[in-house]
Amino acid sequence: MNKLDNVFTKVMNTMLKIILSIIIIASICILFPILIDSNVGTIVFLLVIIISMLFGYKIINSNISYKQKIFSLILISIFIKILWILNADNTPNSDFKVMYECGKNFISGDLSCFKGIGYIGRFPHLTIHVLYMAAIQYLSPASNLLIMKIISLFLGTTVVLIVYLITLELFKSKEKALLSLLIASVFPPLITYTSVFCSENLAMPFYLLSIYLFLRGIESDKYKFRLFCLSSICLALGNLFRMVAIIVLIAYTLY
Incomplete structure (x- = not known):
């Protein structure tokens, strides 16, 4: 199982690096024309x-x-x-x-x-x-x-x-x-x-706080349930303003 986890992690890391590289290159290509015409x-x-x-x-x-x-x-x-x-x-x-x-x-x-x-x-x-x-x-x-x-x-x-x-x-x-x-x-x-x-300005802090509490919950033994509950509450509050909580839930499941 650990071997499978390592393979999955390496594949995901490689895919993310490729995607981020494409985004960075595309952003730079878009930036130059903007700078030329910028005020x-x-x-x-x-x-x-x-x-x-x-x-x-x-x-x-x-x-x-x-x-x-x-x-x-x-x-x-x-x-x-x-x-x-x-x-x-x-x-x-x-x-x-x-x-x-x-x-x-x-x-x-x-x-x-x-x-x-x-x-x-x-x-x-x-x-x-x-x-x-x-x-x-x-x-x-x-x-x-x-x-x-x-x-x-x-x-x-x-x-x-x-x-x-x-x-x-x-x-x-x-x-x-x-x-x-x-x-x-x-x-x-x-x-x-x-x-x-x-609405992103209001949703983002709740989503990120949910992620932080989730990560703390993963590491904690004593307060795991409380941290997961708080993470869920923050996720729900973020979803009220920007309804993309399902994406975060999928990420939690994969993690």
Whole structure:
């Protein structure tokens, strides 16, 4: 059985390396035309990421304490996200604008978008996110967009920290955990999504926390049941906002 496990692990690792290599090469090929046609803001954003990576790597290899390294890398993550929020267009548009308006209609008593051929009636998986937007608008009619951005900033920073914890749990290496923290801090999608009013911002922390608790449960003997229960709860909460929990369950089964 152990031999079969080893073969399966090697095959999966090889497949993942091939897939990731294809993604990286394709991303680079797509990036060049974008850079050629890009404006000053995009170039500045890329420079900030590159400088942050170099500065973060210097922090990792510095002589400061381990906790100070973690704190410094998290500060880098927060700084880049705030910089992006302050300079990006932060008004809901496209589908997000429709969801925002549905939330506004909901608190005024208009439920038409939830029924029949209404937007949420046709896409019911967005219901929880619309209710979240409605709750923020109800609690803060004047500054609801600002509050949503602050929540996204907090959750985005939480995601970075959970990525660090998952890496530490998997590899038992503080150096690799710090590198993962740095990568997550400067990973463009985790930065740019901070200003987008999408359900992924709310779902991602729950999914990653579920994965972390699941890994802890695998290793634990005394608290295995509790950790698995907490992992299940986090998975269910994440699924409310973005219904892809079945993919995570398949991954748990394979693991």
